Amino acid sequence: xxxxxxxxxxxxxxxxxxxxxxxxxxxxxxxxxxxxxxxxxxxxxxxxxxxxxxxxxxxxxxxxxxxxxxxxxxxxxxxxxxxxxxxxxxxxxxxxxxxxxxxxxxxxxxxxxxxxxxxxxxxxxxxxxxxxxxxxxxxxxxxxxxxxxxxxxxxxxxxxxxxxxxxxxxxxxxxxxxxxxxxxxxxxxxxxxxxxxxxxxxxxxxxxxxxxxxxxxxxxxxxxxxxxxxxxxxxxxxxxxxxxxxxxxxxxxxxxxxxxxxxxxxxxxxxxxxxxxxxxxxxxxxxxxxxxxxxxxxxxxxxxxxxxxxxxxxxxxxxxxxxxxxxxxxxxxxxxxxxxxxxxxxxxxxxxxxxxxxxxxxxxxxxxxxxxxxxxxxxxxxxxxxxxxxxxxxxxxxxxxxxxxxxxxxxxxxxxxxxxx
Ligand SMILES: *Cc1c(COP(=O)(O)O)cnc(C)c1O
Numbered sequence: 001x002x003x004x005x006x007x008x009x010x011x012x013x014x015x016x017x018x019x020x021x022x023x024x025x026x027x028x029x030x031x032x033x034x035x036x037x038x039x040x041x042x043x044x045x046x047x048x049x050x051x052x053x054x055x056x057x058x059x060x061x062x063x064x065x066x067x068x069x070x071x072x073x074x075x076x077x078x079x080x081x082x083x084x085x086x087x088x089x090x091x092x093x094x095x096x097x098x099x100x101x102x103x104x105x106x107x108x109x110x111x112x113x114x115x116x117x118x119x120x121x122x123x124x125x126x127x128x129x130x131x132x133x134x135x136x137x138x139x140x141x142x143x144x145x146x147x148x149x150x151x152x153x154x155x156x157x158x159x160x161x162x163x164x165x166x167x168x169x170x171x172x173x174x175x176x177x178x179x180x181x182x183x184x185x186x187x188x189x190x191x192x193x194x195x196x197x198x199x200x201x202x203x204x205x206x207x208x209x210x211x212x213x214x215x216x217x218x219x220x221x222x223x224x225x226x227x228x229x230x231x232x233x234x235x236x237x238x239x240x241x242x243x244x245x246x247x248x249x250x251x252x253x254x255x256x257x258x259x260x261x262x263x264x265x266x267x268x269x270x271x272x273x274x275x276x277x278x279x280x281x282x283x284x285x286x287x288x289x290x291x292x293x294x295x296x297x298x299x300x301x302x303x304x305x306x307x308x309x310x311x312x313x314x315x316x317x318x319x320x321x322x323x324x325x326x327x328x329x330x331x332x333x334x335x336x337x338x339x340x341x342x343x344x345x346x347x348x349x350x351x352x353x354x355x356x357x358x359x360x361x362x363x364x365x366x367x368x369x370x371x372x373x374x375x376x377x378x379x380x381x382x383x384x385x386x387x388x389x390x391x392x393x394x395x396x397x398x399x400x401x402x403x404x405x406x407x408x409x410x411x412x413x414x415x416x417x418x419x420x421x
Pocket of ligand 1: 075191272275
């Protein structure tokens, strides 16, 4: 069982909200660093191991620099994400560019930065060559189809839009080889938020075996296999977290079993996790505005689905603590809502909580990945601030809250007849 605790003292948090009005996201640097080190240690057996943090999970320069300092690279999937990685000093082959349905300008940018290009489709070989030229190191994304079961967030592989089929991989690497490419990687990403660690060991097995087949058939060798992201986190109190050290060991066994006896040169293991890196160490802090009793009991927050859309989008569970009332019995049942004009704007449905009153602070857990990042402006909602709790205990604002001026910044009122007085 994961214990759902947060690092905030109620008085301290209340004082913080005087300086930074709710809602805000706050990240715990100490915990992020400790977790990053545990991941590095779990794969220390593999020379060249690298985790490319999935930038989309938490695209903030402070967080990226912390992770970069811990030895992580960046997994990018768009032009702004590429520029963000570059701006924080994550350079060249420390960037993995895993995109799909990719525009030419993004391939040109990725090549320009010297990023590792991970192709999503066989047709992109010709496309990349035409629009940006072929880089010296190329990776292809494998979609194992029926050979592997998926899960709810990413869907079944054979219904997922991503990647090459098995046959296309053989054809694709042959084509690349014949065009003079000599440096290769192989990638797959078939699940998201997966808590069964054997899933990742099986993925490693699948990819490493495939590397040997491709290598034998085509006379090429691979520098790395990228097992993708998707390591889950215990959102629910009853969930078991993945034991990263044990996962590292079981992937090591698979590696030694498959690659050990072969004459293939050593292969680097790459990961591109987002959620497990920052997810549990980011919190959405919000204040209760109203408590409403109609056919059900509702707790209305000053945050809404635009601050954290996972519950409304996937029916995802996010644990909620009522600050200062953590030890109290959970003797009430509430829907915890935001203020969007959408009835699915709920952080929780039928959630047992202590008695909640207007003015209470709540901490919504596990908002450190795919949280603020998925924010949007529907209903004129402004994106909230992001704060960082430093190891020293100091809090710094690492992204200011949006203002009405930001919301209006892309609008042009000038051309409207009504303004031509
Ligand atoms: C979203 C994504 C990731 C990160 O997924 P997590 O579930 O956050 O680990 C990694 N790689 C690709 C290609 C993705 O689309």
